[in-house]
Amino acid sequence: MLRSPEVTVRAGAVFPMFLIYENPGPLAGVTLGWRLAQRLELVARGEAGALFFDGIQRYQAKLGVGVRLMPWPKWPVSPWVQLGVGTTAHAERVGVVLPERTASATDFGAVVTADASLGVRIVQRFEVGLGWDHIVVPWSYYSVYMGNEADPHRGYALAWFGVKL
Amino acid sequence: MSFHRLLSVALLLAIGCSLKPPASETLSSLPTSVPAPADNPTRPEAVELGRALFWDPILSGNRDVACATCHHPSFGYTDGLAVSVGVGGRGVGSARAAGPGARVARNSMSVLGAAFNGLTVDGAALPEAAPMFWDHRTASLEAQALGPIKNELEMRGNAFREDEILDELVARLSGIPEYVARFRAAFGAEGVTATTLAKAIAAFERTLVPSPTSFDRYMAGDDGAMTASQIRGMHGFIAQGCARCHSGPMLSDFKLHRLPVRESGAPDLGDGTGQFRTPSLRMITLTAPYMHNGTVTTLDGTIDFYHNLEVTSPLLEGDVEPPLGGGDDLRAFYEALSDGTFDRTIPERVPSGLPPGGT
Numbered sequence: 001m002l003r004s005p006e007v008t009v010r011a012g013a014v015f016p017m018f019l020i021y022e023n024p025g026p027l028a029g030v031t032l033g034w035r036l037a038q039r040l041e042l043v044a045r046g047e048a049g050a051l052f053f054d055g056i057q058r059y060q061a062k063l064g065v066g067v068r069l070m071p072w073p074k075w076p077v078s079p080w081v082q083l084g085v086g087t088t089a090h091a092e093r094v095g096v097v098l099p100e101r102t103a104s105a106t107d108f109g110a111v112v113t114a115d116a117s118l119g120v121r122i123v124q125r126f127e128v129g130l131g132w133d134h135i136v137v138p139w140s141y142y143s144v145y146m147g148n149e150a151d152p153h154r155g156y157a158l159a160w161f162g163v164k165l
Numbered sequence: 166m167s168f169h170r171l172l173s174v175a176l177l178l179a180i181g182c183s184l185k186p187p188a189s190e191t192l193s194s195l196p197t198s199v200p201a202p203a204d205n206p207t208r209p210e211a212v213e214l215g216r217a218l219f220w221d222p223i224l225s226g227n228r229d230v231a232c233a234t235c236h237h238p239s240f241g242y243t244d245g246l247a248v249s250v251g252v253g254g255r256g257v258g259s260a261r262a263a264g265p266g267a268r269v270a271r272n273s274m275s276v277l278g279a280a281f282n283g284l285t286v287d288g289a290a291l292p293e294a295a296p297m298f299w300d301h302r303t304a305s306l307e308a309q310a311l312g313p314i315k316n317e318l319e320m321r322g323n324a325f326r327e328d329e330i331l332d333e334l335v336a337r338l339s340g341i342p343e344y345v346a347r348f349r350a351a352f353g354a355e356g357v358t359a360t361t362l363a364k365a366i367a368a369f370e371r372t373l374v375p376s377p378t379s380f381d382r383y384m385a386g387d388d389g390a391m392t393a394s395q396i397r398g399m400h401g402f403i404a405q406g407c408a409r410c411h412s413g414p415m416l417s418d419f420k421l422h423r424l425p426v427r428e429s430g431a432p433d434l435g436d437g438t439g440q441f442r443t444p445s446l447r448m449i450t451l452t453a454p455y456m457h458n459g460t461v462t463t464l465d466g467t468i469d470f471y472h473n474l475e476v477t478s479p480l481l482e483g484d485v486e487p488p489l490g491g492g493d494d495l496r497a498f499y500e501a502l503s504d505g506t507f508d509r510t511i512p513e514r515v516p517s518g519l520p521p522g523g524t
Contacts, residue, residue: 019490020401054404055184094400095183098191100384102183105396145492147465149472 005032005044008127012160014049014060018135018153021058025051027158033068041068043082047158055097060090062133064115078121085114088133109139113155127162184400189286190408192399192416194384195447199280199371202292205307205364207371210351215369217347218362221515222523223337224314226322226330227252232313232366233522234261235273238509241451242373243273247459248431251319255524267318270431271299272459275452277507278415278445279306280371286413296419299441299457306367311359331359338362343516375448375505383501391501398498401488407471409485416446416502424483425474429458450503468495 010029016022029047036042043066051058066084088111095104117131134155142151201207218224222231230251235244237257244250246262254266282297283290290296297309313319314334315327325333338344338357345357351368352361380399382390391399402408410418421440433439441457455461461470468487476484487495512521 020404020488052182055182055400056404057182094397096400096403097183097185098384099188099193101386103383103391103396103399104183105393105400107393107397140493142493144496145465145468147463147469147472147492149468149487149492150489 003034005034007032007165008162009165010047010127010129010160010162012129012158014051015157015159016051016053016058017156021051021053021056023051023053025049027160029062029160031162036067039070039073041070042066043068043084045084045086049158056092056094058090058092060088062086062088062113064113066115070121076123078124079118080121081116081118082131083114083116085112086133087112090139111135111139112137117158125164127160127164129158129160129162131158132156133158184404186403186408189418190403190406190412191286192380192384192403192408192412193286193414194377194381195278195281195374195414196284196289197377199374200289200292201280201368201371202305202307205368207368208351210347211365211368212372213369214344214347214351215365215367216510216512217344217515218366219369220512220521221517222519223341223515223517224334224362225252225320225523226324226333228517228519229322229524230254230320231521231523232276232310233511235269235313235319236276237522238507238511241448242276242507243452245453247272247454247462248429249273249319251313252317252322257522268431269316269318270429270434271457272454274299274444275448276370276373277448278374280374281415283419284413284415285417285419290419296442299444300435301419301421301442302435306370307360307363310363310366310370334362335359337517341516347516373508375507378447378503378505379501380498381505392497394494394497395501398488398491398494398496399501401491401494402498405488406485407487410443410483411446417443419443422482423480425476425481426456426458426470427460429460431458433458446499446502448503448505448507449499464496464499465492468492 008031012027013024014027015024027049032044033041045064048061064084064086066082068080068082070078070080072078091108093106095102113133114136115131115133117129119127119129121127135153138153219232222228235249236242245258248271249269250261250266251269252267254261255264282295294304297303303309303312315321315330321330335357348357348361355361379390412418421442423440455467461467471485471487515521
């Protein structure tokens with residue numbers, strides 16, 4: 001049986017690198033960590049982010065699991081790396097105001113991501129992290145367009161600051 | 166309220182922002198009435214006479230080419246070729262491209278909707294001032310109609326000089342009683358002249374306007390007329406700056422621009438400035454190949470054109486990126502601009518007795 005987990009709440013930013021998004025948006029999340037060994041943790045992460053760009057709003061939420069390796073867990077500034085997989089669901093609205101009317105459409109979907117992140121834990125309490133969530137199974141594939149424009153199947157970067165409760 | 170509707174309202178309230186492009190970069194539906202000059206109202210007698218003339222190869226020097234040869238309903242009133250094949254050509258479509266005949270060095274423009282040329286976000290041009298051709302060298306459908314007739318490569322050939330051909334055509338038409346009667350019905354005592362010939366063709370062209378497309382119906386308030394993908398495509402089109410030039414009801418600013426379009430084998434016959442009108446994107450799915458010289462063969466190619474475009478000189482324009490990942494959505498938006506129905510009549514006979522549409 002696993003003991004009760006360490007809970008870290010996080011806040012930061014998400015940097016989209018897919019579709020036409022260009023601007024970073026806010027991110028809030030929580031990580032649960034269970035010690036498997038002195039240097040290894042099983043982690044579960046959940047986070048929500050929002051992206052805005054030129055009349056598009058996208059709200060996304062991720063649930064994922066992974067493992068975190070901490071080579072020097074006792075150091076006051078202790079680096080770690082983490083690998084995981086997850087799924088990110090989204091709701092997206094696009095809108096554009098035209099003389100005759102506002103045109104808008106809403107879309108829902110989910111992608112499967114593989115993530116890698118690294119960071120440091122400071123005095124066993126605070127955490128700074130950077131991560132990349134790579135989209136491995138996108139929500140949609142081109143079915144009509146067959147040209148050479150890059151596929152939208154990239155991912156998004158994350159940066160956050162966390163506090164262990 | 167449906168769940169989707171509710172959610173989109175919630176999302177909207179959360180942020181309250183839709184893209185608000187400047188007025189010069191907006192899109193809108195086409196008016197339902199077609200403007201005509203005061204001296205050439207669109208009357209049925211003139212329209213039907215114009216249809217006959219449009220299809221009748223008698224208007225070409227060697228009686229082999231008609232307007233419809235290069236503006237055929239099967240190709241959205243273009244010819245489906247990279248560059249048009251005029252005098253001496255045979256057939257339509259790819260057969261014509263492979264055969265003999267004079268190459269015109271430019272891609273045929275659709276006549277569908279040309280009655281609205283000059284209509285921009287700022288309002289309509291007078292029909293007398295409607296810009297014509299890739300380089301706007303002529304204004305009004307009436308003036309345009311005499312252009313190909315006098316052009317050596319398109320219709321005239323070399324049997325007649327440019328200053329002879331109109332007299333020759335008036336003489337030919339005056340020798341055919343059916344034409345004489347139909348000109349009289351349409352234009353009264355004026356009868357058969359180069360002016361009434363042009364007026365009849367222009368009157369017919371003013372009826373070659375597609376019925377409202379999905380885009381027009383959505384703009385007019387029918388929420389179900391466009392799919393989510395089409396709306397995303399339209400949003401991306403505007404957000405990425407395509408509507409800086411492709412704006413208004415025609416998706417054209419009716420201005421000339423110089424884009425880094427690949428040169429074709431044949432040199433362009435224009436004034437050499439390399440400037441061409443922003444083409445309308447209405448009926449775009451029917452009018453391949455694309456660009457003034459037909460060097461882009463497919464719709465996907467038009468998206469890739471902007472994707473791969475390198476603006477290397479300050480004289481060049483068009484440095485915009487198509488929306489990344491928006492290929493399907495943009496194609497869907499193109500469909501929403503192209504699903505109007507239009508007159509596809511191919512007459513069984515024309516008054517000269519020659520094969521309608523030419524040989």
